[in-house]
Amino acid sequence: MSVNNFVDLDTPAAAALGVPARPGRVFVLPLVVFALFALVPLLAMQGPQSFILALVTRIMILALAAMSLDLLIGYGAMISFGHAAFVGLGAYSVAILSSHGINDGFIQLGVALAVSFLFALFTGAISLRTKGVYFIMITLAFGQMLYFLGTSLAAYGGDDGLTLASRSTLFGSKILKNDIVLYYVVFGFLLGAYLLLRGIVASRFGRVLRGIRENPVRMEAIGFAPYRYQLTAYVIAGMIAGVSGCLLANQTEFVSPAFTTWQRSGDLIFVIVLGGLGSLHGAIIGAAVFSLLADILSHYTEHWALIFGPILILVVLYARGGIGGLLGSKP
Amino acid sequence: MTLTLALVQILNGLQFGLILFLIAAGLTLVFGVMDFINLAHGVQYMVGAYFVAAFTAMTGSFLYGLALALPTALAFGLLLEVLIFRHLYDRSHLDQVLATFGVIIFLNQAVKFVWGAAPLNVPIPDALSGTIEITDGMLYPVYRLVIIAVGLAVGLALYLVVNKTRLGMLVRAGASNAAMVSALGVNIRFLFTIVFGVGAMLAGFAGAMVAPILSVEPGMGDNVLILAFVVIVIGGIGSIRGAFIAALLIGLVDTLGRFFAPTLLRVLLDPATASQTGRAIAPMLIYILMAAVLFFRPSGLFPSKQ
Numbered sequence: 123m124s125v126n127n128f129v130d131l132d133t134p135a136a137a138a139l140g141v142p143a144r145p146g147r148v149f150v151l152p153l154v155v156f157a158l159f160a161l162v163p164l165l166a167m168q169g170p171q172s173f174i175l176a177l178v179t180r181i182m183i184l185a186l187a188a189m190s191l192d193l194l195i196g197y198g199a200m201i202s203f204g205h206a207a208f209v210g211l212g213a214y215s216v217a218i219l220s221s222h223g224i225n226d227g228f229i230q231l232g233v234a235l236a237v238s239f240l241f242a243l244f245t246g247a248i249s250l251r252t253k254g255v256y257f258i259m260i261t262l263a264f265g266q267m268l269y270f271l272g273t274s275l276a277a278y279g280g281d282d283g284l285t286l287a288s289r290s291t292l293f294g295s296k297i298l299k300n301d302i303v304l305y306y307v308v309f310g311f312l313l314g315a316y317l318l319l320r321g322i323v324a325s326r327f328g329r330v331l332r333g334i335r336e337n338p339v340r341m342e343a344i345g346f347a348p349y350r351y352q353l354t355a356y357v358i359a360g361m362i363a364g365v366s367g368c369l370l371a372n373q374t375e376f377v378s379p380a381f382t383t384w385q386r387s388g389d390l391i392f393v394i395v396l397g398g399l400g401s402l403h404g405a406i407i408g409a410a411v412f413s414l415l416a417d418i419l420s421h422y423t424e425h426w427a428l429i430f431g432p433i434l435i436l437v438v439l440y441a442r443g444g445i446g447g448l449l450g451s452k453p
Numbered sequence: 454m455t456l457t458l459a460l461v462q463i464l465n466g467l468q469f470g471l472i473l474f475l476i477a478a479g480l481t482l483v484f485g486v487m488d489f490i491n492l493a494h495g496v497q498y499m500v501g502a503y504f505v506a507a508f509t510a511m512t513g514s515f516l517y518g519l520a521l522a523l524p525t526a527l528a529f530g531l532l533l534e535v536l537i538f539r540h541l542y543d544r545s546h547l548d549q550v551l552a553t554f555g556v557i558i559f560l561n562q563a564v565k566f567v568w569g570a571a572p573l574n575v576p577i578p579d580a581l582s583g584t585i586e587i588t589d590g591m592l593y594p595v596y597r598l599v600i601i602a603v604g605l606a607v608g609l610a611l612y613l614v615v616n617k618t619r620l621g622m623l624v625r626a627g628a629s630n631a632a633m634v635s636a637l638g639v640n641i642r643f644l645f646t647i648v649f650g651v652g653a654m655l656a657g658f659a660g661a662m663v664a665p666i667l668s669v670e671p672g673m674g675d676n677v678l679i680l681a682f683v684v685i686v687i688g689g690i691g692s693i694r695g696a697f698i699a700a701l702l703i704g705l706v707d708t709l710g711r712f713f714a715p716t717l718l719r720v721l722l723d724p725a726t727a728s729q730t731g732r733a734i735a736p737m738l739i740y741i742l743m744a745a746v747l748f749f750r751p752s753g754l755f756p757s758k759q
Contacts, residue, residue, distance in 0.1 A: 255490055
């Protein structure tokens with residue numbers, strides 16, 4: 123059975139569901155984006171290298187977390203307002219293991235993935251029983267729950283957070299201490315996650331997920347149980363965000379409960395709406411614009427939020443489809 | 454001694470719950486009638502506290518300050534409605550969440566810009582600043598009792614308006630089926646503006662009432678907002694009765710949990726571990742409670758939409 127049988131072709135989603143009108147052009151924008159990221163360390167040598175490297179590394183980490191959220195919001199219509207919780211879980215996995223002397227990156231990553239998996243499975247199983255605004259609020263509340271847990275972990279810094287003794291080690295070597303190596307590790311994860319999510323979105327699973335976004339009742343009628351597909355997507359997104367947390371802890375060499383606040387979750391949503399929902403690379407573009415904007419504005423005034431807030435409102439009110447929409451990569 | 458302490462904690466929990474109710478009442482009605490998620494409801498609470506701080510400093514009297522702060526909070530809420538929120542009613546929940554998030558970012562910074570980042574203090578009015586002996590040797594601040602009394606009075610008034618008047622009937626009808634009410638010839642937009650204004654003023658009132666006992670600072674509305682969301686989700690969106698019961702439940706569970714969790718855990722664990730685990734678990738209790746309620750009743754305790 124073809125997908126088009128149950129989705130009206132004239133809905134905006136139809137083009138995203140079916141074969142794109144211009145197959146060649148779809149890959150141009152992501153290709154340009156990744157090529158730029160790959161070249162940044164070379165270009166950075168011309169300027170303040172460590173500043174640029176740190177900034178762009180942060181952008182890619184933010185993009186990784188935002189991209190995983192795009193799977194939920196853009197493709198699954200699951201508006202999670204607690205996605206930063208997973209970033210915090212990943213970051214704290216690194217920091218807590220490190221404070222006990224376990225610095226091996228693979229162990230830390232494995233623990234982060236396992237913890238994110240369990241938390242996503244548990245909270246997702248409960249949250250997805252609810253719909254609409256209840257889902258938004260329950261994910262928000264689970265995120266806050268983790269935040270308060272973080273603030274009360276007195277042994278691991280509590281409110282003040284925890285400074286890492288060192289970055290993760292790979293095969294016993296402290297190679298991540300080099301910012302360029304860290305940069306390319308983050309780049310590798312971002313590229314890997316992008317390709318993984320592209321594959322997921324294009325697969326049968328992804329088509330079912332988008333079908334559920336358009337009309338859960340019809341999907342159920344033709345024999346798909348939405349709950350299972352949505353929960354799987356929720357767990358995948360949570361684990362990818364957990365990875366971004368691991369990388370964030372390594373980049374900043376510091377973790378704090380503030381990583382998991384609902385304001386951070388709101389930032390993630392802003393990033394993907396800014397870049398354009400449901401296109402994956404939109405999350406990357408959004409992350410870049412978001413970070414650069416915040417960075418530039420904060421150079422001019424400490425009250426940069428006075429400008430940032432209204433920009434957010436204006437983007438929501440007038441720039442439907444985000445930057446990706448303006449660049450014409452999405453219908 | 455423990456009993457006396459428990460009584461104090463129960464009163465504190467009650468007071469906290471009633472403040473939450475004042476905030477949640479507007480939120481739940483606005484959402485119930487217009488299907489509009491207003492994250493910026495928490496800043497209304499903050500703004501109320503700042504207004505009362507400013508006007509009290511200006512007039513030298515908390516009562517005058519309060520009397521000036523309430524209409525200002527109302528006007529401020531309606532201004533936001535006209536400028537921004539009105540354009541969001543027909544939008545998706547995602548757009549509403551994001552745009553009102555932008556309002557929060559802006560206003561949290563704006564109060565910092567106007568009043569500075571340092572917390573402001575509002576003195577408790579002299580007449581209410583004493584303590585009262587409730588039982589033998591148990592002193593309780595009069596002002597907190599006043600908050601409880603005022604909260605109960607507002608709750609009762611809201612109950613009467615919503616359940617016994619024509620306006621309340623329309624609000625309830627709007628919450629269960631807005632399109633039908635509109636089809637019957639009721640100006641639902643106007644009805645909503647009233648509901649929104651009252652809700653904004655109640656949140657501002659809550660902020661004004663707690664200003665003398667909490668520090669007035671930027672971002673003070675954010676955590677309260679999340680708690681108000683927990684309240685309306687547990688109570689069932691659109692239900693005043695649900696919001697009232699859930700608010701008291703959350704207020705009591707949170708306050709008593711923080712107090713008793715370390716003590717109770719001492720039965721199972723050694724004192725040091727117990728107090729640490731207790732402190733870690735206590736703030737999570739209400740979220741666990743919410744998860745449990747939603748697990749069994751995905752639309753809350755008193756859902757208003759069928």
